[in-house]
Amino acid sequence: MKTVKRIAIEGNEAAALAFKQVNPDVVAAYPITPSTEVVQKFSEYVANGEVDTEFVPVESEHSAMSACIGAAAAGARVMTSTASQGLALMWEMLYIASALRLPIVMTVSNRALSAPINIHGDHSDAMGARDSGWIQIFSENVQEIYDNIFQAVKIAENPEVRLPVMVGYDGFITSHSEEIIEILDDEVVQSFIGKYKPAYSLLDVDNPISVGPLALTDSYFEFKVAQAYALENSLPIIKKVGKEYGDLTGRYYDVxxxxxxxxxxxxxxxxxxxxxxxxxxxxxxxxxxxxxxxxxxxxxxxxxxxxxxxxxxxxxxxxxxxxxxxxxxxxxxxxxxxxxxxxxxxxxxxxxxxxxxxxxxxxxxxxxxxxxxxxxxxxxxxxxxxxxxxxxxx
Amino acid sequence: MKLPGWKELVKTAPILPAGTSKEYKTGDWRTFRPEIDYNKCTTCMFCWLFCPDSAVKFDGTKVYIDYEYCKGCGLCAAECPVKAITMKEEEK
Amino acid sequence: MKDMLEIRWHARAGQGAKTASYLLAETAMEAGKYIQAFPEYGPERTGAPMKAYTRISDKPIRIHSQIYNPDVVVVLDKSLIGKVNILEGLPSEGIIIVNTTQTPKEVRAQLDISDRKIYTVDATGIALETIGRPIPNTPMLGALIKVVPIISLEDVLTQLKKKFEGRFKPEVIEGNLNAIKRAYEEVKEE
CATH class of the missing domain: 3.40.50.920 (Rossmann fold)
Incomplete structure (x- = not known):
């Protein structure tokens, strides 16, 4: 008989809690409103020794995504968080993350883009990244933020997928709203996401690889079509993961x-x-x-x-x-x-x-x-x- | 203040006339008000220098507080070398 | 009868309205209710007028808009009356609880209204005597649960201990508990 544990928590803190339960190898991040608390709370977990994560405080979101890409190419399970201008600053690196087929999971507290300066929620940031080759999932409430993060890890790391996933939720409206969620035990999370076995790793010296080579008119096109094919084919896997998560928690998710x-x-x-x-x-x-x-x-x-x-x-x-x-x-x-x-x-x-x-x-x-x-x-x-x-x- | 409709903004973009922050009177954020005891004040101008809101004014002979903008942070009272400024709770 | 209780908190940034709105929600959750609590964010800093909201329901809360027709308005700072419209959207049977040394009758005269129910409590005075700082949030919560008995006093005290433990010194927690108890007893009706 498993007992259901319910807590009251804000959206960003629920995201940080999910990060903690995933216990990723690397988090490289730069805080930005309204996603700041994800990184802030997670860095507390790091400081308290509650996770094994290598936390990389960087000087910009462009660097954050660059560090995530490097770590993911080295075979690490990698997560980060951003919003708005931060996501916009990551733009060129987003395309590299997806094209290198790196299963990075990123939460985005969706926020308007400047100008005029505005810190509140809309989907302009995520829609600016809609062609970047990332999987994009949107969360209705705090429970879904929490649930979507675990599913995102499992989807991203599926050997058939190997793509980065963005988990979006409305800035302030959900990121700073306290609601009740049901949480899972750490062991349940760990057994759901499983141990990450990267298909390729820069650190696997017995099987050396080149990451991100030049591909000009003779082969760029093929790489891009292969990437698009992988993204299209992630749809049934997203559904499958949503069903598995439902079997585990009673909360079923479809696309x-x-x-x-x-x-x-x-x-x-x-x-x-x-x-x-x-x-x-x-x-x-x-x-x-x-x-x-x-x-x-x-x-x-x-x-x-x-x-x-x-x-x-x-x-x-x-x-x-x-x-x-x-x-x-x-x-x-x-x-x-x-x-x-x-x-x-x-x-x-x-x-x-x-x-x-x-x-x-x-x-x-x-x-x-x-x-x-x-x-x-x-x-x-x-x-x-x-x-x-x-x-x-x- | 009447907020504009989008049609009024087509020609302007997010550009406003200068000095609009003057219309935003932040004095009512205050819960404690600084009061200057002119018997002690030496007009050293420290309060005028330190005020983060430029709410300490100088009329040529003495400093005074502009209560329309003073947020009551108390920096002036803390910095005054002769303790001429006291923070008094606002009348409710 | 609405199946959801909606509360709007008026305060100045720094007076703890967000904490109070969350504490209320968390206590209600422990009592088996569904909850939602959120502050209204602007660019303002300490002292600026702000609002926070709490929703409490027996059913899951799905709505994500702000609260426009609250059942209860809690005013943590009397000086806000006349500066912000605390009556906005408050129906004629709505409840107003004000932190002031004045009587409900005096507040009614100032608001110049004949309907709605008005309660007052000297939350700042209580806070100064119990906590030693003019933070009126927890006593206002005490007054609120007396006027609107959606959760018990005991439950609030237990939840406050749980929430504040480790974050504040024991004497601060004790002060807050006493503040809630006193405001619960001292809130005045018309």
Whole structure:
């Protein structure tokens, strides 16, 4: 009989606790709001001797990712944490981490990008890294941050995958919110993630390797297609790990979650903390007998195209909520991906683009109720409105 | 202060007129107020130098506290070599 | 009857509103409730007006927006009245608890309202006498759980000991426990 241990904890501290339970070989990090407490709390664990980790305090996020890459290439289990400008500064190294197929796990307390300077939550940072070849998982609440980190380690290190994973959660909204989570015993975590056996290691002197050689017109292309293939093929492994984690904890994870989608004609698509708020609205409208539903995108990279098509194909109107912009375009990143995926299907919903919550602007149940009202009007009209901003002053 | 709508910002970008921090009166953050005893004050200007908010002013003959901006940090009282400044709890 | 209790804390940064909002949430968790607690962050520093929030429910809490219609407003610093709108979104049956030496009647006159329930407690005075510092957060928590008996006094005292142990000296912890007990007894209703 195993007992369930519940604690009240903030998002960042839950991430640090998960790091501690993973007990990685190396953490190289540079603190930045709103992810600071991950590194701060973890460095306490290091100072107290509660982990065996080599903690590398670096002078910038670019160096942090560089050190992570070096350590991972040497065969270490490596983790780090950042946000916003920090992730932006890592940009060139992100591509190297994924292309070298290094299973680094990084939490990102998703935050707006400057200018103007803003410390609050939106997805601009992660969306700037969406083409970097990393697996991207988004967490709805504090429990999911904790759970996603263990799954991220297992996904990243799977011999078929060998790719870095970004675990995102909304800056301040989730990173600095205290909620109840169920935690696992250290031994349970260790047996779930297993011992890391790197496929290649710079320190394996009996099997010497070259890491990151020059590959010009004759072979660069093949490397990149092979990398993209590995990323696409991580999808079933992400699902498998989510199921294994569910068997262990009772908390099952898939790449998407269909919430009250049976018979739903009007559906909102969202990621991260907004999903929780939208659940309240869907429950209230369902009680009134309205055929509404919610589609949560948990994994953005690799994009779960098939799953999303199957979830949405019979829906009348879908409102796609993006917490970041693609300036000069007609919708946010999630809108682009979903509408492209649906393009070839004769039977597909009308898709309405929304951008909301930039720089941490709050999204309320009333905002989401209004979205559903608009989706019903759009159904009558038969065509979508232009890109709509939620909660911005004209 | 009325916050602008996006249409008003198209031509400006995140650039504001100079000196807008003047409109942000931080004096009400204060829980303790510095008070100067002019019988002791030697006008050595230490408080004026040390004030991190430039809330100690000089009118040409004496220093005085600008209570619209003084946050009540107490640095002036701590640095005053003749103990002419005392921190008094704000009336609630 | 809402199935969730929502509390908004008004304070100045440094008065411990975040700690109080978390302590309340953690105690409620120990009592089997679901909780969420979060401060509102800005660029401000010590002394600046700030807000913190606590949600307590019998069901899992999924909402992640701020609290716009609180059931209870706790004001840790009387001087905030008139500077920030402590009544914002507070329904007519809502509860206001203010840290002041004044009576609820005097606060009502200042707020110029005829509805809502007003309670007062001299939390700063209690804190100075028990803890030795003007930190009104724990006594305000004592007053709150008397007015809104969502959790027991005993549970709060136990949780405070657990949370503060190792972080503060025993006499500071003792002072806080006494502060909570006194405010629990001394909170005044109209």
């Amino acid at each position: 998407i979650e269909k919430y009250k989608m049976d018979g739903a004609e009007y559906v909102v698509v969202a990621m991260s903390s907004t999903v929780g708020t939208a659940r309240e609205v869907v429950d209230a409208l369902r009680e009134k007998g309205l055929p509404v539903g919610l589609l949560k995108i948990r994994v953005f990279r690799p994009f779960p195209t098939e799953d999303i098509i199957n979830a949405l194909k019979d829906v009348k109107v879908v409102g796609i909520l993006d917490r970041s912009m693609v300036p000069g375009s007609f919708g946010g990143p999630l809108y682009h991906e979903i509408t492209s995926a649906l393009y070839h299907f004769e039977k597909r919903p009308i898709a309405q683009p929304y951008v909301y919550g930039l720089g941490g602007r709050d999204i309320t149940t009333q905002h989401i109720e209004k979205v559903f009202e608009e989706l019903m009007e759009i159904a009558k009209k038969g065509k979508p409105n232009p890109l709509t901003y939620i909660g911005v002053r004209e």
